[in-house]
Amino acid sequence: MGLSGTIDSAVYEGLKDVLQRYPFVTRVTYEPDSITKKFLRAHIDPARLDPSIGPNPPTLDVEWRFTADDQYYRIHYADPNTGFNCGWHRDDDHPELGPVHFQYENPTTGAADHQHATFENEIPTEVLWTALDRLFEEKLPER
Amino acid sequence: MSEDPGQDIHASMTRGERIRAAARTLRTPRTASWVADETDVSVKTAQKYLDQLVADNVLRKLEQGDQTLYCVDQLMATYREVASLQREHTREELTSALESMRSEITEWKTAYDVETPGELRATIADLDDPDEITARREAATEWEHLADRIPIVRAALNEYDWASEHDSVSV
Numbered sequence: 383m384g385l386s387g388t389i390d391s392a393v394y395e396g397l398k399d400v401l402q403r404y405p406f407v408t409r410v411t412y413e414p415d416s417i418t419k420k421f422l423r424a425h426i427d428p429a430r431l432d433p434s435i436g437p438n439p440p441t442l443d444v445e446w447r448f449t450a451d452d453q454y455y456r457i458h459y460a461d462p463n464t465g466f467n468c469g470w471h472r473d474d475d476h477p478e479l480g481p482v483h484f485q486y487e488n489p490t491t492g493a494a495d496h497q498h499a500t501f502e503n504e505i506p507t508e509v510l511w512t513a514l515d516r517l518f519e520e521k522l523p524e525r
Numbered sequence: 526m527s528e529d530p531g532q533d534i535h536a537s538m539t540r541g542e543r544i545r546a547a548a549r550t551l552r553t554p555r556t557a558s559w560v561a562d563e564t565d566v567s568v569k570t571a572q573k574y575l576d577q578l579v580a581d582n583v584l585r586k587l588e589q590g591d592q593t594l595y596c597v598d599q600l601m602a603t604y605r606e607v608a609s610l611q612r613e614h615t616r617e618e619l620t621s622a623l624e625s626m627r628s629e630i631t632e633w634k635t636a637y638d639v640e641t642p643g644e645l646r647a648t649i650a651d652l653d654d655p656d657e658i659t660a661r662r663e664a665a666t667e668w669e670h671l672a673d674r675i676p677i678v679r680a681a682l683n684e685y686d687w688a689s690e691h692d693s694v695s696v
Contacts, residue, residue, distance in 0.1 A: 386662070389670055392602040396549030403538055416613060417622040418674060420667075448552060505563045507546045 385454045387447030391419050396507050404514050406430050421445035436463025457513045465489035470513050540566050544574040554587050554594035610681035611688040623678050626671045633664050642668040
């Protein structure tokens with residue numbers, strides 16, 4: 383994780399609220415701990431995923447940072463059973479793809495790619511919702 | 526459990542809850558109609574919930590020309606943060622977290638021979654090694670975050686006993 387900008391713990395409270403209400407999420411923790419609060423981690427129930435991937439709970443890390451005019455974020459899913467991981471990043475890593483990109487990596491098939499992505503909304507809670515819907519409805523069933 | 530749980534998420538939050546979650550992220554002052562547009566509700570509904578959040582000290586209302594803007598009440602948010610640290614952690618946990626944050630900063634100061642994260646960033650300009658540039662950039666970002674957290678943890682520790690006394694429930 384190497385996003386620039388400031389973390390706002392009030393914003394994390396709003397994002398935590400969204401994660402806690404998502405049906406696949408069993409619990410949400412602050413990482414590395416609830417005092418330092420660098421990012422949020424949602425723990426996913428593997429039994430609720432279709433197709434099922436294995437016994438270990440996947441994680442979804444959510445980090446948000448702000449500069450005066452911009453927001454940077456990473457919403458990243460990782461499956462410890464298969465090594466598959468993917469996520470939406472708004473950072474400076476791939477300017478050729480625009481401000482936001484989607485990236486994925488599948489160690490089983492060797493597939494990996496970075497793609498241009500956009501979100502209609504600016505409010506972090508709505509961006510996160512849209513990302514969660516896309517992840518569980520489109521990206522995971524296709525993996 | 527429905528067949529398509531993803532579809533339910535927007536329905537599982539009421540309009541009020543959805544606006545409430547979004548409102549906590551209003552770092553830049555915004556109008557009710559901007560919030561309404563972003564959260565897909567009517568302006569009247571957005572306004573109703575935003576005004577409620579103003580009454581609850583979550584948001585502040587600002588008048589700018591003929592516009593009414595809403596943004597997070599940062600002072601109240603900080604007080605709430607201090608209170609939750611006091612309620613969720615022991616004095617020892619807060620003290621040891623504070624010590625480890627401070628010692629991390631001391632390590633960066635020594636390792637890079639700088640006094641501030643800004644000075645550390647300035648050293649990047651003279652470097653060619655991409656790994657070293659990344660390492661310094663990440664250290665500077667992390668340093669800035671810890672520098673933001675330290676005063677909040679310190680504030681929680683300063684009035685820890687006083688807060689615990691006022692937090693006790695008589696049964």
